[in-house]
Amino acid sequence: MVDQRRRVVFLWALFFLLFNSSLEQLNVPLSSRVERLALLQLRSSLGLRAKEWPIKADPCFNWTGIQCQNGRVIGINISGFQRTRIGSQNPQFSVDALSNFTFLQFFNASRFALPGSIPEWFGIRLVSLQLLDLRNCAIISEIPSSLGNLTNLTALYLSDNSLTGIIPFSLGQLSRLSVLDLSQNSLAGSIPSSFAFLGNLTLLDMSSNFLSGTIPPTIGTLSKLQFLNLSVNNLSSSMPPQLGDLSNLVDIDLSSNFLSGSVPSDLRGLRNLQKMIIGNNLLAGALPGNLFLPLSQLQFVVLSHNGFTGDLPDILWSMPELRFLDASANNLTGTLPNLSSNANTTTAVFNLSQNMFYGDLTSIISRFSFIDLSGNYFQGKVPDYARSNASLTENCLQSVSSQRTAAECASFYAAKGLTFDNFGQPNATQPPPSPPKSNKKNRRTLIILAGVLGGLGFIALVVVVLVVVIICSRKRRAATQRGIGVGAVPTGGSPPLPGVSLNFSSLGEAFTYQQILQATGDFSDTNFIKHGHSGDLFRGILEGGIPVVIKRISLHSVKKEAHMLELDFFSKVSIPRLVSLVGHCLEIENEKFLIYKYMPNGDLSSSLFKKNNLADDPLQSLDWITRLKIAIGAAEGLSYLHHECTPPLVHRDVQASSILLDDKFEVRLGSLSEVCAQEGDTHQNRITRLLRLPQTSEQGSSGTPTAACAYDVYCFGKVLLELVTGKLGISASSDATMKDWLEATLPYISIYDKELVTNIVDPSLVIYEDLLEEVWAIAVVARSCLNPKPSRRPLMRFILKALENPLKVVREEHTSSARLRTTSSRGSWNAALFGSWRQSSSDVAAVSEAPTNKAEGGISFIRSGTTGSQESGQNGEGGGHSSSTRWQSKEIFPEPLDEHDEEGK
Numbered sequence: 001m002v003d004q005r006r007r008v009v010f011l012w013a014l015f016f017l018l019f020n021s022s023l024e025q026l027n028v029p030l031s032s033r034v035e036r037l038a039l040l041q042l043r044s045s046l047g048l049r050a051k052e053w054p055i056k057a058d059p060c061f062n063w064t065g066i067q068c069q070n071g072r073v074i075g076i077n078i079s080g081f082q083r084t085r086i087g088s089q090n091p092q093f094s095v096d097a098l099s100n101f102t103f104l105q106f107f108n109a110s111r112f113a114l115p116g117s118i119p120e121w122f123g124i125r126l127v128s129l130q131l132l133d134l135r136n137c138a139i140i141s142e143i144p145s146s147l148g149n150l151t152n153l154t155a156l157y158l159s160d161n162s163l164t165g166i167i168p169f170s171l172g173q174l175s176r177l178s179v180l181d182l183s184q185n186s187l188a189g190s191i192p193s194s195f196a197f198l199g200n201l202t203l204l205d206m207s208s209n210f211l212s213g214t215i216p217p218t219i220g221t222l223s224k225l226q227f228l229n230l231s232v233n234n235l236s237s238s239m240p241p242q243l244g245d246l247s248n249l250v251d252i253d254l255s256s257n258f259l260s261g262s263v264p265s266d267l268r269g270l271r272n273l274q275k276m277i278i279g280n281n282l283l284a285g286a287l288p289g290n291l292f293l294p295l296s297q298l299q300f301v302v303l304s305h306n307g308f309t310g311d312l313p314d315i316l317w318s319m320p321e322l323r324f325l326d327a328s329a330n331n332l333t334g335t336l337p338n339l340s341s342n343a344n345t346t347t348a349v350f351n352l353s354q355n356m357f358y359g360d361l362t363s364i365i366s367r368f369s370f371i372d373l374s375g376n377y378f379q380g381k382v383p384d385y386a387r388s389n390a391s392l393t394e395n396c397l398q399s400v401s402s403q404r405t406a407a408e409c410a411s412f413y414a415a416k417g418l419t420f421d422n423f424g425q426p427n428a429t430q431p432p433p434s435p436p437k438s439n440k441k442n443r444r445t446l447i448i449l450a451g452v453l454g455g456l457g458f459i460a461l462v463v464v465v466l467v468v469v470i471i472c473s474r475k476r477r478a479a480t481q482r483g484i485g486v487g488a489v490p491t492g493g494s495p496p497l498p499g500v501s502l503n504f505s506s507l508g509e510a511f512t513y514q515q516i517l518q519a520t521g522d523f524s525d526t527n528f529i530k531h532g533h534s535g536d537l538f539r540g541i542l543e544g545g546i547p548v549v550i551k552r553i554s555l556h557s558v559k560k561e562a563h564m565l566e567l568d569f570f571s572k573v574s575i576p577r578l579v580s581l582v583g584h585c586l587e588i589e590n591e592k593f594l595i596y597k598y599m600p601n602g603d604l605s606s607s608l609f610k611k612n613n614l615a616d617d618p619l620q621s622l623d624w625i626t627r628l629k630i631a632i633g634a635a636e637g638l639s640y641l642h643h644e645c646t647p648p649l650v651h652r653d654v655q656a657s658s659i660l661l662d663d664k665f666e667v668r669l670g671s672l673s674e675v676c677a678q679e680g681d682t683h684q685n686r687i688t689r690l691l692r693l694p695q696t697s698e699q700g701s702s703g704t705p706t707a708a709c710a711y712d713v714y715c716f717g718k719v720l721l722e723l724v725t726g727k728l729g730i731s732a733s734s735d736a737t738m739k740d741w742l743e744a745t746l747p748y749i750s751i752y753d754k755e756l757v758t759n760i761v762d763p764s765l766v767i768y769e770d771l772l773e774e775v776w777a778i779a780v781v782a783r784s785c786l787n788p789k790p791s792r793r794p795l796m797r798f799i800l801k802a803l804e805n806p807l808k809v810v811r812e813e814h815t816s817s818a819r820l821r822t823t824s825s826r827g828s829w830n831a832a833l834f835g836s837w838r839q840s841s842s843d844v845a846a847v848s849e850a851p852t853n854k855a856e857g858g859i860s861f862i863r864s865g866t867t868g869s870q871e872s873g874q875n876g877e878g879g880g881h882s883s884s885t886r887w888q889s890k891e892i893f894p895e896p897l898d899e900h901d902e903e904g905k
Contacts, residue, residue, distance in 0.1 A: 029058045038100035045094035047087010066299065077108040092116050099125040106131035117141030123149040134158040148173040155179040163187055170199045184208040184663060196221050205229040208600060208663045220245035223239050232256040232600040232663060244269035255302060256280040256600055263287060268294045279304040280602060282526040283485055286310035304328040304606060307445050307526050317364060324609055325352040329530060335359035351728055361386050377412050379421050387516030387737050391729040396611055398424040401735045507567055508583035516585050516593050520550055534562045534673035547598035555590045563592040566673055577637030577667040579660055599668060601661035604630060621764045624771055626665050627723040633667025634659050635800040638716060642709045644795045647679040650707045654715035655731035656722055679707040710790035717785025724779050726762025749779045777806035
């Protein structure tokens, strides 16, 4: 018995000894000399800095990103590292030393430049790998088929590179794989059928490639799949009904492909689905109502730019979790439902623009935080509850600006056998009521007085115009003699000078009309995109599978020289920030065709709530970093037109739909048919100021935008505000409703109080404290662009500097001797950017009276610290400010050389 007890005690002692020994082995210095030499070789070949990998320290304890177990390296993470100066001169995919790490379980080099191809030996020597992360590494060439041998892999990230070729069939052997991300590359071919064997897959992202063929029905066997993204490819045919077997699916994005047919009702098996994006396809037919009935978790739905017909299913108006619905640019029709007035309001955003909805506006509009009904056929009066949260342009409504013509509305309602109310006015056959007789004398007196005053004013105006014209013509002659500039489209839309032929060699390829018909499917309705200013836009596929956008210009409806003006512009101005012209077709007498490069991500108006790669938040829209990138890209394009061309060129159509986005969300400015040279010159501006003439209005006498750079700046301010608030349609609308919204929103943008902006920030954004200042700064720049006085708006080159250095716009530096710049220094950027904040005490009062609490449904911010105290002095032209504060404007923006720079054209 005693021996047995001794044996038990001995066994327990041996167990604890072995256990403690194993614990010590988990955290011991690097024991393998081969692996240490391999780390030093990797350190040298990649040019890693001593700051992260100090040569004299033990890698297991002191090297950043190195993880060891039992004295052997099991993990290497160099994500986001910076190379040494010498190492960055010739960066390469030099990782041969990795083959010596036989126990390596994960390798993460995301956001670290590795230009070159993935070695074939990766799939032969690194057989223990469980995670391989090579996102955004500048990798080229094809995916090696040997990666299919890494059967222990659970996560493979290869996104945001320049990978080409087809997806290897061997990847289907990775049966343990849970995450596969191949997005944002140049992969071609079809989706391998072997993917049906990836039974443990929870995330599959192959978006933004050139994949073709069909979506394989076998994808329905991936029962654990939660996130599926195949957007921005060339996939065709119909949506397989087997997608409905993915009962765990939370997020599906099939947008920007060439999918056709109808939406299968079998998708109702997706009971956990929260996000569905199938916009920008060729889908058609009615939307089955029973499809959405079981999808009670849906929160984000995009059906835009398809060919859907019929009514919008009633269930979509009352789904409890739905936060965003975009069904724009379809052929949907019907009237708005009239739900009970006691229905609960929601924070949802609906976009039903560019359809064929009609009838009266109902109380259901009041339920949404915002609803876009523009481009339909609604008629009648606009209720008060619809003026603050709805975009209503291009309809048939009474007392609302920018509506359709009476003939267009009457024709639409007549085709449906309905009556059009003629905007509330009597019919043309009925004489208008005569004015009361008692007012005839007063009216005659007013007419005479107006005629006298008008005649005097006209004489004065003629004198001023003559002076301005003389000075302008002198300067133009001087500029012509100097032979300056790029050359621009003639002001006012005049054709190129007679006898001067275009250089067609710089204008892409000349296509035949037959090629155009073949590319667009005889201009089928399924390929129709939208009506542009100068023509209709269609999707097209050229020979070789190259996607393009084709603009058909009818010379019966636009100026005959419209296409020549645009071609003349492309022949003289060519920068990466403008949409690329692929070619043209000019052989038809009354129709001309311009062919542009296809932009996979469409435009800003359709992408703001479309792209999302974050698996933990399927509702998040474009992240803030991408939004800021888009703002900078658009500003670069406009800055070039305003400041690098002589004379300056004015875009005149700056809005979200004109900002096109390629596969990497780089900006290409489109809608170039309105570009023209800026009217007037610096002498005119000075004479205008000298004689104290009224500032040029935003609209010319013909109703078109004035050719002034300040007009572009104002429109760009609305784009910035759209990026900050997420409110659709800001930049595209100029009606009274939108102006009321701006008046209610701008007081929340205060240069003195960062917290106010949280009330208007897009609720779908998750902004941490370190990014909140950036959002605040961009809102500040947006408000300065929206100054009602054109002369007080900043120049576009200053705006670009502000966007590139947003924190310096609002950040304060506390010193004992620094003083805040005042608007008395007319040559400073501070006067140009912040002058609008100090023009009147009423503006300051509006800011101070704005609510400080977050609006209902607003965004939550994650704090990392407390904010500074608010400056006390806020009124007066540069007076009343603390002497311990100064704005670092001079460090951000170059000082203007004269008054002309400050006035902002």
